[in-house]
Amino acid sequence: MRLHPAEWIRESAGYMKEKNKTGNWLLNAVYPRRCPICDGLLSREELYLCRNCVEKIHPILGARCKKCGKPVGSEEEFCRDCSRTRHSFDRGFAPYGYHGELEASLMRFKYHERQEYAGFYAHAAFFYVGKQIQRRNPEVLVPVPLHPARQRQRGYNQAEVFAEKLAEEMELPMNARLIRRVKKTKRQKELGPAERRKNLEGAFALAKPGQMKYCRILLVDDIYTTGSTVDALSLITSPSPRDRTRSRMPSSA
Ligand SMILES: [Zn+2]
Numbered sequence: 001m002r003l004h005p006a007e008w009i010r011e012s013a014g015y016m017k018e019k020n021k022t023g024n025w026l027l028n029a030v031y032p033r034r035c036p037i038c039d040g041l042l043s044r045e046e047l048y049l050c051r052n053c054v055e056k057i058h059p060i061l062g063a064r065c066k067k068c069g070k071p072v073g074s075e076e077e078f079c080r081d082c083s084r085t086r087h088s089f090d091r092g093f094a095p096y097g098y099h100g101e102l103e104a105s106l107m108r109f110k111y112h113e114r115q116e117y118a119g120f121y122a123h124a125a126f127f128y129v130g131k132q133i134q135r136r137n138p139e140v141l142v143p144v145p146l147h148p149a150r151q152r153q154r155g156y157n158q159a160e161v162f163a164e165k166l167a168e169e170m171e172l173p174m175n176a177r178l179i180r181r182v183k184k185t186k187r188q189k190e191l192g193p194a195e196r197r198k199n200l201e202g203a204f205a206l207a208k209p210g211q212m213k214y215c216r217i218l219l220v221d222d223i224y225t226t227g228s229t230v231d232a233l234s235l236i237t238s239p240s241p242r243d244r245t246r247s248r249m250p251s252s253a
């Protein structure tokens, strides 16, 4: 289902009422909720976004890359990255492109303690791409791990915070201990596609080598760019090339 943001907010209102019959008012009083787009406080009637921000972010409603889910032109089957790269994962899903307002929101989510935004990201992801993901029948959600040193420094792993909320929406388990990040890598943002792949060589390992109990894993990250992180994870979690993992994120850059 692809709805305009304003319609989505209306649809979500009924859903939220049902889901949060108990406790929500109290929670709102103790921890005032913030709009993930402008960071302003939300009123009790505003569920995920404030009124002013509903129109500011745009879900991917048009054509998507058949591999990674990024927006593409109506004539294109694959995005530029996917037409040049052979990915190890099966399919990617993202509800939003990585544009200005959402980019700022994700930066606060990632670096400035705004873990609370995860509720909005997860609900939007579930609403816009949940059905497509469910069709692939994932058994478990696995967040992209941070290196322990980086996680200590930041205090949390934003992909895990997001995956936890998404697992609730999808009523599936999350396993944040399946994979470990064993190498401190450079920030991918500053690197080109080839350097990104090199940077991630040997970066991840199974926490219990040789013991993979899942066939269909939904890998969860906050931002998808060229797919090198998801590829590196798919390679170590897949039992065979026939059972490659899926990925999805709230935003694809
Ligand atoms: Zn707002």
Ligand SMILES: [Zn+2]
Residues within 6 Å of the ligand: 065, 066, 067, 068, 069, 070, 078, 079, 080, 081, 082, 083
């Ligand atoms: Zn693509």
